[in-house]
Amino acid sequence: MPERGRPRTFDRTAALRRAMEVFWAKGYEGASISDLTAAMGINSPSLYAAFGSKEALFLEATELYTQVEGTDIWSALEKAPTARQAVERFLRQTARAYSQTGRPQGCLIALGALHQDSSRGAICDDLRRRRAENREALLRRLERGVAEGELPADFDCGTAATxxxxxxxxxxxxxRDGASRSALLETVAGAMAAWIAMASTGAA
Amino acid sequence: MPERGRPRTFDRTAALRRAMEVFWAKGYEGASISDLTAAMGINSPSLYAAFGSKEALFLEATELYTQVEGTDIWSALEKAPTARQAVERFLRQTARAYSQTGRPQGCLIALGALHQDSSRGAICDDLRRRRAENREALLRRLERGVAEGELPADFDCGTAATxxxxxxxxxxxxxRDGASRSALLETVAGAMAAWIAMASTGAA
DNA sequence: TGAATTATGTATCGATCAACACAGAAAGCA
DNA sequence: TGCTTTCTGTGTTGATCGATACATAATTCA
Structure with a gap:
């Protein structure tokens, strides 16, 4: 199926990936069109022709981020044999992903646009929705643990997911504060220490 | 000691408090000079005469925030009779403070400037330093718990503080996602569940 | 080959950014 | 009463923001 008109001279997916990295490092409003076009290797008219607007580009970038960067973390959650291992691997994968060198630290979904504003309501809403989905995925895995008898019937899945x-x-x-992987794993250790008490008595 | 020259027609501290609220709600880069002057009830030359620059104003605002908003949380940490109660009250005060209505949600220190940039390195550094001080205060309280015999000698204060x-x-x-107080207290409950395991076996 | 279509590069749009020039106003000091 | 000092309001600065106009280049279709 050949395309009409002059073909694009850049790789749209590669350019989107570059844009994702800029948004990841600088946040939505911290990333200017100049920053983006410089990283993508194109001029602004090409950006607008290919992606529509800065906002639409960000939404595509978060979707790509979810698929590319989120896979390891969330597959760990689904594939682990027990809920406890699922949560632990989820957190350990998070520690690993958030401390990789040569890339922005922390999560684009968590840090990309925390300050609501009339001009970026759609951006904040999209990220909020994705964060809520994270909690939902945790919740489903915990409820599965209860259904399978791994966790007591009175285990408070909602509290634990939150x-x-x-x-x-x-x-x-x-x-973002520069924590090493081992420092992030300290947090994981603390969080998993809570598991014992939550699973043995029901939450808190 | 009377001041020379025309006296200021606005209350500098009250104006600073308004600026703090704007930065709190919108973050450093999301708060424009127009936003600030509108909230402070002054024109921009008065802002610059009284505070020097947007950056200096932000630094003063974070200092005010630390003193005004942080007092309850950190006094809870110091005054509680046991380390456990100290941490629990610290978190419960946090839940209370972060879910008060009629004010920005979450913490200015945590959310004010997460995306480093050449133009706001001093801002990020200041907030990072204050966040590090928070961990240090927790660490000191935990070490006191060990020294007083409340916690086992092998209790990993560093891990718990992190x-x-x-x-x-x-x-x-x-x-920031709109969590209710009870939702924040779920997180507190989970975090305190970790205490039991950490304090009984040494950290994780 | 020529018309239609789409992408690219240059150059720029109006709006807004942080910051300030300037003149007049309001105080203390002589 | 001047003189100095400091603050206030109007207006504006150059830079940068997100987003396009426009002409040209490169492709498909007839």
Missing amino acids: FYATVQHGMSIQA | FYATVQHGMSIQA
Whole structure:
């Protein structure tokens, strides 16, 4: 199926990946069109022709981020044989991902646009929705643990899901502060220490 | 000691407090001079005459924030009779402070400037330093718990301090997402569940 | 080959950014 | 009463923001 008109001279997906990295490092409003076009290797008219607007580009970038960077973390959650291992691997993968060198530290979804503004309501809403989905995924895995008898029937899955999702968010700020992998794993150790008490008595 | 020249027609401290609230809600780069002067009820030359620059104003605002908003949280840490109660009250005060209505949600120190940039290195450094001080205060209180015999000698104060500081940071993002007080207290419950395991076996 | 279509590069749009020039106003000091 | 000092309001600065106009280049379709 050949395309009409002059073909694009850059790789759209590669350019999107570069844009994702800029947004990841600088946040939505901290990333200017100049920053983006410089990293993408194109001029601004090409950016607008290919992606529509800065906002639309950001939404595509977060989707790419979710697929590319989130896979390891969330597959760990699904594939682990027990809920406890699922949560632990989820957090350990997070620690690993947030402390990789040569890339921005912390999570684009968590840090990309925290300050709501009339001009970026859609951006904040999108990220909020994705953060809520993270908690939902945790919640589903915990409820599975209850259904399978691994966890007591009175285990408070909602509290635990909120807690572990919040810990992960905190790890993004910790990573932005330059925390080493071992420092992030300290947080993981603390969070997993909570598991014992939560699983044995029901939450808190 | 009377001042020379025309006296200021606005209350400098009150104006600073307004500026603090704007920075708190919008972050450093999200708060424009127009936003600030509108909230402070002054024109920009008065702002620059009284505070020097946007950056200097922000640094004063964070200092005011630390003194005004941080007092309850950190006095809870110092005054509680046991380390455990200290940490729990610290987190519960955090949940309370982060979910008060009629004010920005979450913490100015945690959320004010997460994306480093050449133009705001001093801002990021200042906030990072204050976040590090939070962890240090937690660490000192925990070490006191060990010294007083409340906690076992092999209790890993560093790990626990990192963990609880990170939980608090996560609560800022949770609060920004509109979490209710009870949702924040779920996170507190999870974090305190970790205490039992950490204090009984040494950290994780 | 020529018309239609799409992408690219240059150059720029109006808006807004942080910051300030300037003149007049309001105080203390002589 | 001047004189000095400091603050206030109007207006504006150059830079940068996100987003486009426009002409040209490169492709498909007829």
